[in-house]
Amino acid sequence: MNKSHDVIIIGGGVNGCSIAYYLAREGKSVLLLEREKLAGKASSAAAGMLGAQVEVTREGALFDIAKESRAMFPSLQYELKEQSGIDIELVQKGMLKLARNEEEARNLRSMIAFQQKLGERAKWLDREQVVEREGQLSQALLGAMDIPMDGHVNPERLTQAFAKSAVNLGAEVKEYVEVYSLIMDGSAVRGVETNNGVFYGENIVVAAGAWSKRLLEECGVSIPAYPVKGECFSVISDRPLLTSTIFTESCYLVPKSGNRLVIGATMIPDTFSENVTVGGLFQLMEEAAGVLPALKSATFEQSWSGIRPQTGDGLPYLGQHPKFKNLIIATGHYRNGILLSPITGKLVSMIIKGVAMPGYMEAFKIDRLIDYARGE
Incomplete structure (x- = not known):
């Protein structure tokens, strides 16, 4: 036994x-x-x-x-x-959640107000402040929620x-x-x-x-509960394109070491298939390039998917x-x-x-x- x-x-x-x-x-x-x-x-x-x-x-x-x-x-x-002996590569350089229309701007201002009420660090940045901080971002935005405490790991x-x-x-x-x-x-x-x-x-x-x-x-x-597939891809650029993690309603861009950027993610429910689709990647690339135009000149590295557990x-x-x-x-x-x-x-x-x-x-x-x- x-x-x-x-x-x-x-x-x-x-x-x-x-x-x-x-x-x-x-x-x-x-x-x-x-x-x-x-x-x-x-x-x-x-x-x-x-x-x-x-x-x-x-x-x-x-x-x-x-x-x-x-x-x-x-x-x-x-x-x-x-x-x-393993470094988890913790980076805490903050996140910017972008507003690209008036509705998103209103929602972000509301989020900022409730989080500040709870004692969390968050503030509104206008277009000029966002672009001053992240000069490669598209100017087709109204502003962003600045979240200095959020970050990322490997x-x-x-x-x-x-x-x-x-x-x-x-x-x-x-x-x-x-x-x-x-x-x-x-x-x-x-x-x-x-x-x-x-x-x-x-x-x-x-x-x-x-x-x-x-x-x-x-x-x-x-x-x-049900599975949700998320498709992602990564690129490598010849110089750093971002310092902060960028988050929108349709995609995110996470700067990693070695001038690498991770871009995600689609949300395809009720599947355990880990195939990466052309349609999913095309959608992500289009959305991400709209946020960060310099992405178009970066070198494609790889694509992948993960199955996440969502609940009712x-x-x-x-x-x-x-x-x-x-x-x-x-x-x-x-x-x-x-x-x-x-x-x-x-x-x-x-x-x-x-x-x-x-x-x-x-x-x-x-x-x-x-x-x-x-x-x-």
Whole structure:
């Protein structure tokens, strides 16, 4: 019989690896199972934006958790570097969310007002101020929301840093091990059946991104969730074109080291196909070149796609299964997986330790699905 672990984590993306790290830090015996290679899906496909204020546009639990997670990155980068030797390439040079028409300008001014009321740093820049800061941008804009605290990391390096740090603290990671089913026993999940045998654990964490839904259906939870494909591409220029990350309603442009720019992303729902379409790339290129005309002279590097897990109400699922209390669900982060990875790992560790949880966790509990399905 295989030995029993304190925790088995299903999914080797950024959130699964973060959970492994925070649990290993607590001295738990951790087994992480990934059906392909670590960071092989949405985690490596992401641009790595830490857009707590640009992606989350209204007050509430998601905004609270996003801000808390973003604040963890400055110390986390040194912590992970010491544990793993991997630099996650944290850059905090701010974001500009552009307004290209009057409606977008009104919406951004409203966002700025509510975020300032909550004590967040955000301000309006007019066209001249935007162009003075980012001289390569098109002048066909009205202004922008300046968000100095948002930034970006290297998503694949972040995932690998979490994983390597967890292993160095005693966790076990198995790649190319696919979980076929959960082993149910009364009101608990005792383990998992895989293509590499059976593994037993005191706690089971499902953090398999868009692939979580199938496993959860086995234990009576049919979550309103669906996959969304995001297509991206990158270019390399002979000189830096941007300093800040640029965000619009139709695309984003993220400056990386080596004069590299990552541009994304399309949103194609209800597909697990990772094919990159000409139509998707053409749309992105057209939108991005309209924002940054100098992009037309850059050299195309590569294109890719990632499958992100979106939920019925737009909030992640983070908490215990309503019946199987030793089954913890951490999925549905959609475009905020990288941003929310530190706080996800911390919160799952707290759940397993049995300590008091923050009040905002009510918004992410699995029980809410019943009310959502009824339309209540």
